[in-house]
Amino acid sequence: MVSLFIFLLILGALITIHEFGHFIAARRLGVKVEKFSFGFGKSLISRKKGDTLYSINLVPLGGYVKLAGDTQEEFKNKPDEYLSKKPSERARIIFFGPLLNYVLGFLCFWAIFFVGYPTLTTKVGTLLDGYGAKDAGILAGDQIMAVDGERVDFWEDLQKAIQRKKGAEKVMLTVLREGKEYGMEVKIKEKKFDDAIGGKRSFGLIGITPKDEIIKVRHGFLESFFLGVNKTLDLTVMTYKALWRMVTGKLSMRESVTGPLGIFYITSKAANLGIIALMHLVAVLNISLCIFNLLPLPVLDGGHIALLVVEGIRGKRLGLKAEQVITQIGLALIISLALFATYNDILRLFGDKLSGLVK
Numbered sequence: 001m002v003s004l005f006i007f008l009l010i011l012g013a014l015i016t017i018h019e020f021g022h023f024i025a026a027r028r029l030g031v032k033v034e035k036f037s038f039g040f041g042k043s044l045i046s047r048k049k050g051d052t053l054y055s056i057n058l059v060p061l062g063g064y065v066k067l068a069g070d071t072q073e074e075f076k077n078k079p080d081e082y083l084s085k086k087p088s089e090r091a092r093i094i095f096f097g098p099l100l101n102y103v104l105g106f107l108c109f110w111a112i113f114f115v116g117y118p119t120l121t122t123k124v125g126t127l128l129d130g131y132g133a134k135d136a137g138i139l140a141g142d143q144i145m146a147v148d149g150e151r152v153d154f155w156e157d158l159q160k161a162i163q164r165k166k167g168a169e170k171v172m173l174t175v176l177r178e179g180k181e182y183g184m185e186v187k188i189k190e191k192k193f194d195d196a197i198g199g200k201r202s203f204g205l206i207g208i209t210p211k212d213e214i215i216k217v218r219h220g221f222l223e224s225f226f227l228g229v230n231k232t233l234d235l236t237v238m239t240y241k242a243l244w245r246m247v248t249g250k251l252s253m254r255e256s257v258t259g260p261l262g263i264f265y266i267t268s269k270a271a272n273l274g275i276i277a278l279m280h281l282v283a284v285l286n287i288s289l290c291i292f293n294l295l296p297l298p299v300l301d302g303g304h305i306a307l308l309v310v311e312g313i314r315g316k317r318l319g320l321k322a323e324q325v326i327t328q329i330g331l332a333l334i335i336s337l338a339l340f341a342t343y344n345d346i347l348r349l350f351g352d353k354l355s356g357l358v359k
Contacts, residue, residue: 003268015063021100032068087312098290108283110228116218120155123211131207132187146174166204298330
């Protein structure tokens, strides 16, 4: 029950910030907002303030902002209506929804770096047979201080430093043991692995695993800002690479697409790890939602922006019939994708149990 509450809370935050982006941009451009709704179905709570009716509805799996005159059937050519605005202004209203998700994702990363996050130290836990570390005499409990003179403070730094040496035969490690530092020359073994976006990458390995020693790392306010920017940009680039690999068939959609069921499962796991893990999840979901929403597909924000670009080039809006057909195609695509993602989540999470029932 707690996991369900946290899942709904996170989902609510994503939807609310997204719709608030549309809301605030519309208001700034003088467009009347008739309704700001969280959820679908029967209204549980509603209150009208000014021209806008705010409501919380029964099914918390979505939300929307209703703008005055946002369809050709309703448009009455009033100056406070959505369709009375120029294509560039309407595009701004649409773009601000995903933009606020992106900003919230960045703010979460910034907060994580500033508040502090748990990370592994560079102490060695176990050594693997057939690799350079064991042959060089490194022992469990040793702390690696530097790689070829480059200081490493955390396990992630150590991993990256070793992996970058994939083309080298050996690496010089500075090892702290019982208060004394030793220099040890370690052979590197190069291996290929699947990366997070379905590609093959070569890494340098020396055959060590971390000791279960975790410390909390905090950064200064400005340093955290720039670390948050880098983290956000890295995630953005990786997401677009993954999307391109899916489009070109190099990355399986079945293994990459996650629906509400999968997100609920991930949220439950993150909740058990603590607030920092949840903040990281919120950051990733917000940035992913922004990128997905800006894809040039009908019904999505990116699809609406693409149509506004076409309108700007043509100098006139699409006809009512064309608008209806595009909307129907978009809805069919989104529903199909949602069903596909849910089906994948069921197979991924309960596949073994289901196969057992069949037998």
